[in-house]
Amino acid sequence: MEALTAGGWAILITFLGVCVLTLILGLRNWLRLSEGTGSGSPRRSGVRDHSKM
Amino acid sequence: MDLTLNRVIFALYCISMVAIGYWGYRKTTSADAFSIASKSFGMGVSIPLYSASFISAASILGFSGAAFAQGWSFLLIYPMGLAVGWVLLQVTSLRFRRMPDWNTTPDVFADRFYSPFMRGWMAVFNIGYMFLYVVIGLMGVGVIVSTFLGIPSVWAYLVVGAVFLAYTALGGMFSVAWTNVAQFILLSIGVVGAAAFGLVKVGGVGEMIRGLGEFSNDSINAGDLLSPTLGGQLSPLYIFGTALGFAVVVPVTTYYHRMFFSAKDDRTAGAFVGFSAPPLMLLYLSIAVIGFTARVLLPPDTPQERAFPALVDMMPTLLGALVLAAISSAVMSSIDNQLLAAGVMASRDIYQKLMRPDASPKQVQRVSQWSTFVIGLSAIALTLAQLGLIIDIYTFFVVISATTLFVPLGLGLFWQRTTKEAGIVGTLLGFIGGTLWWFFGPASIPATIPVIPLVLVVMVVVSLLTRRPPEETIEKFFGPAQEGPSPGFGRVAVEQP
Numbered sequence: 001m002e003a004l005t006a007g008g009w010a011i012l013i014t015f016l017g018v019c020v021l022t023l024i025l026g027l028r029n030w031l032r033l034s035e036g037t038g039s040g041s042p043r044r045s046g047v048r049d050h051s052k053m
Numbered sequence: 054m055d056l057t058l059n060r061v062i063f064a065l066y067c068i069s070m071v072a073i074g075y076w077g078y079r080k081t082t083s084a085d086a087f088s089i090a091s092k093s094f095g096m097g098v099s100i101p102l103y104s105a106s107f108i109s110a111a112s113i114l115g116f117s118g119a120a121f122a123q124g125w126s127f128l129l130i131y132p133m134g135l136a137v138g139w140v141l142l143q144v145t146s147l148r149f150r151r152m153p154d155w156n157t158t159p160d161v162f163a164d165r166f167y168s169p170f171m172r173g174w175m176a177v178f179n180i181g182y183m184f185l186y187v188v189i190g191l192m193g194v195g196v197i198v199s200t201f202l203g204i205p206s207v208w209a210y211l212v213v214g215a216v217f218l219a220y221t222a223l224g225g226m227f228s229v230a231w232t233n234v235a236q237f238i239l240l241s242i243g244v245v246g247a248a249a250f251g252l253v254k255v256g257g258v259g260e261m262i263r264g265l266g267e268f269s270n271d272s273i274n275a276g277d278l279l280s281p282t283l284g285g286q287l288s289p290l291y292i293f294g295t296a297l298g299f300a301v302v303v304p305v306t307t308y309y310h311r312m313f314f315s316a317k318d319d320r321t322a323g324a325f326v327g328f329s330a331p332p333l334m335l336l337y338l339s340i341a342v343i344g345f346t347a348r349v350l351l352p353p354d355t356p357q358e359r360a361f362p363a364l365v366d367m368m369p370t371l372l373g374a375l376v377l378a379a380i381s382s383a384v385m386s387s388i389d390n391q392l393l394a395a396g397v398m399a400s401r402d403i404y405q406k407l408m409r410p411d412a413s414p415k416q417v418q419r420v421s422q423w424s425t426f427v428i429g430l431s432a433i434a435l436t437l438a439q440l441g442l443i444i445d446i447y448t449f450f451v452v453i454s455a456t457t458l459f460v461p462l463g464l465g466l467f468w469q470r471t472t473k474e475a476g477i478v479g480t481l482l483g484f485i486g487g488t489l490w491w492f493f494g495p496a497s498i499p500a501t502i503p504v505i506p507l508v509l510v511v512m513v514v515v516s517l518l519t520r521r522p523p524e525e526t527i528e529k530f531f532g533p534a535q536e537g538p539s540p541g542f543g544r545v546a547v548e549q550p
Contacts, residue, residue, distance in 0.1 A: 003259075003266040007281040008125045015128055018136040019334040025143045026327010033320035 055370045056203045062374050063202055066239075066381065067216045073232045077224020084417040087225030088156050088397040089315040094230060099325035101237035102230045103312050104332050105386035107135075108240055110193035113340060113383050114361050120344025121360035124265055124278025126287055127344065132337040134296030138303025139333070143326040145304050148466040149313035150322050151530060156314055157394075158307040159402040165465040166476035167526050169407065174480065175458075176402035179307045180428070182454055183395035185447045187432040190388035192443070194381055195436065200362075201377040207437065213385070214433035221389045222396070222426040226315055229389045236382035241336065243379020248339035250368055251346025261342070264349030278348065294499035298455055301501060305458035307398070308390040392432070396425025449491055456487030456504040464512055469531050471512065474519040479512040 004012075081087045094102065120127040155161055158179060163172035191214060199209035220228040255261045265278040277284030282292065303309070309326075316322035347360040355363060365373050400421035405412050412420070435443065461479040464471045486507060490500035521527075 003263045003279065004125075005279050008279050011125060011129045011133070011281055015133050015136055016334070018133065018140060019330045022136065022139040022143050022330035023327045025140065026324040026330070029147065029323030029327070030320055033318075033323060 055374070058370060059201050059203075059374050059377065062378050063198070063381070066378055067212070069235060070216055070220055070232050070385070073235065074220025074224045074228040077220065077226075077228030077231060080227045081223075081225050081418070084400075084414050084421055085156070086227065087418050087421045088393075088401065089311060090226040090230060092153075092315060093317050094312075094315045094321065095317055096321050096325055096328065098230050098234060099312060099316055099321055100329050100332070101234040102315075102390075103309065103325055104329045104336070105233040105237035105240060105382070106308060106312075106390045107329075107333060107387075108244070108336055108383045109387040110190060110197070110380060110384040112337075113240075113244060113343075113380050114193070114197075114358075116337075116340050117344040117347070117361045118357040120341045121348045122344075122357045123283055123287070124268075124273075124280070124345070124348070126281050126283045126292065128341055129281055130287075130292055130295050131299060132334075132341065134299030135303060135337070136330075136334070137296070137300035139326060139330055141300065141304040142309060145462075145466055146313055146326055147319060147323045148530075149310055150316075150319050156311075157398050157401055158310045159398060161310070162462075162465070162476070163402075163406070165471075165526065165530060166461075166473045167523060168473045168477065171473070171476055171480070172402050173407055174477075176398045178454075178457065178480075178484075180395045180398050180403075182450050183307065183391040183398075184428060184432060185443065185450050186391040187388045187395070187429070188435050188443055189447045190384050190391070191432060191436040192439075194384035194388075197377060197380050197384070201374075201381070210433065210436050213381070214429070214436070217385050217389050217392070218426065218429040218433065221392050222422055222429060225393060225397075225421065225425070226311070229393050230315070232389065233386045236386040239375075239382040240379040240386070241332070243376040243382070244336055244339045244343070246372055247364065247368070247376045247379075248342040248346070250372060251343055251350065251364060254367070255346045255349050261345050261349055265345055268348060268353070270353040288497070290502070291497060291499075294502045297505075298452065298499050298501045301455045301459040301505065302451060305454060305462055308394040311390070311394055311397070392425060392429050395428045397421055399424035399428065449488075452491060452500050453484060453487045455501050456490075456508065457483035459483075460505055460508040460512060464509070464516075466530070468516075469527050470516050470521065472516045472519045472522055475512040475515040478515050479508050482511055483508045 083091065085091050116127070116131055119131060123130070149155065149161065152160075152164065155164075157176070159172045159175040162175040163169060165171075191210060194213050195206050195210040198204075198213055199206040202209065204212075220232055252258065252261060255264060262279070267275055268278050269275045272286075274284055277286070282289065312325070313322045316325065343364065344360060347355075347364045350367070351360065351363050365376055368376065400417055404420050404424070405417050409416070457480050460483065461471075461476050464479070465476060483504060486504040487500045490504055494500060494503070
């Protein structure tokens with residue numbers, strides 16, 4: 001690994017960082033839309049629960 | 054290569070796909086079931102559906118070849134551009150969930166720009182784009198399957214075409230999604246397995262990096278393959294423009310929008326792109342490792358397009374067969390989504406919304422199945438014609454989709470003041486500007502760099518000079534939540550206790 005240049009490390013870390021950012025944004029939505037629900041009863045979002053329509 | 058083993062594995066694969074297709078056909082009882090699986094997908098389906106559709110033949114064969122040729126700079130251009138695209142798609146996710154009756158991307162354009170013209174124009178554009186995608190995918194998979202099974206390429210096109218057409222046209226979104234789940238598992242095993250094989254052969258990650266750093270041939274000096282710019286051979290403008298092109302294509306791709314419409318609730322739709330980032334990251338790093346280890350293992354004069362096949366030739370028989378089945382999976386899991394998107398837009402946006410508003414749901418379902426079938430059959434026919442020109446037209450369309458759709462969709466979803474006139478001018482300017490740049494602009498500067506800022510400026514000016522959008526449109530896209538909070542990304546309707 002010591003052969004890798006600073007630029008090479010920067011590319012790798014930035015790529016991993018952008019992936020983690022995507023994950024965090026998804027997780028943020030998931031948690032926000034899960035508020036107030038028990039673990040066994042994921043809240044479906046009102047009018048948008050079309051699977052039951 | 055053991056052709057008998059390959060044929061047995063491929064036959065089992067095809068039978069499984071058709072069986073899933075038949076199951077999807079039995080579940081498809083309405084137009085909504087065909088187009089968006091009656092909005093029933095949870096996280097367990099959405100993640101593999103999205104991830105499998107993301108990894109195509111271009112991703113595995115083209116990208117591993119690019120990693121082989123460009124070394125570490127590959128990561129900066131391709132995976133980085135796509136990863137930025139994932140962020141953009143994730144940010145827009147809940148904006149596609151504001152109206153329960155949206156089924157297609159033209160639905161969103163038609164409502165946001167309060168214009169039937171935008172529905173028709175976006176439907177025709179996206180159908181053409183998806184059709185070309187399918188043809189290119191079929192051309193790629195035909196070559197692979199032909200080699201893999203030792204059969205003439207015409208038969209390979211026909212076999213692959215018949216299988217994917219059968220399950221897509223019969224079972225619609227149910228079939229596409231569940232075949233994608235199976236294909237995602239297979240392609241993950243194949244891609245990660247191939248990368249692991251390369252690493253074991255080379256002697257580990259450290260040896261791979263050392264080998265890349267020491268590599269040299271007629272055009273590459275020692276150290277170039279670890280440089281972000283390939284030792285200065287790639288200009289920063291080229292790297293930025295190409296990565297930008299990948300980034301902006303992701304959020305405007307219509308078959309990813311369909312996955313938002315197909316999710317069973319906002320929570321799934323708002324998170325599956327983010328949750329798919331780790332598996333996609335692993336797959337793209339594996340694809341990079343395949344290219345890097347092939348560079349170290351193969352003779353210095355090996356041509357780029359031979360990198361992956363030559364590595365497969367070195368593999369044990371069973372692993373080689375699995376990797377080739379994985380590539381077939383990668384292709385089919387992309388072209389089925391593209392074909393279904395085209396078929397649904399033809400039936401819903403052209404037939405139902407513009408030609409026959411009084412059509413019954415059953416009629417719409419039948420037209421959806423037939424339009425998917427006819428478009429798929431046309432794609433197979435065009436593939437058999439083997440027109441080299443198709444590849445050029447497809448590449449042109451990828452660039453044009455970014456310049457035509459990115460700014461109008463982004464401004465439409467995030468800026469209230471964007472008007473119908475700006476939407477029409479923006480999409481037409483993006484299309485014409487991108488076309489002119491493609492034919493007359495310098496090839497070293499991707500069309501996205503000049504055209505996207507131009508479209509942005511013109512759309513803002515036109516919006517400010519024209520009448521505000523109707524209140525109904527603003528309410529639909531930006532109105533406060535009727536129930537519960539609406540922080541951040543979109544209206545979130547909360548079920549009352």
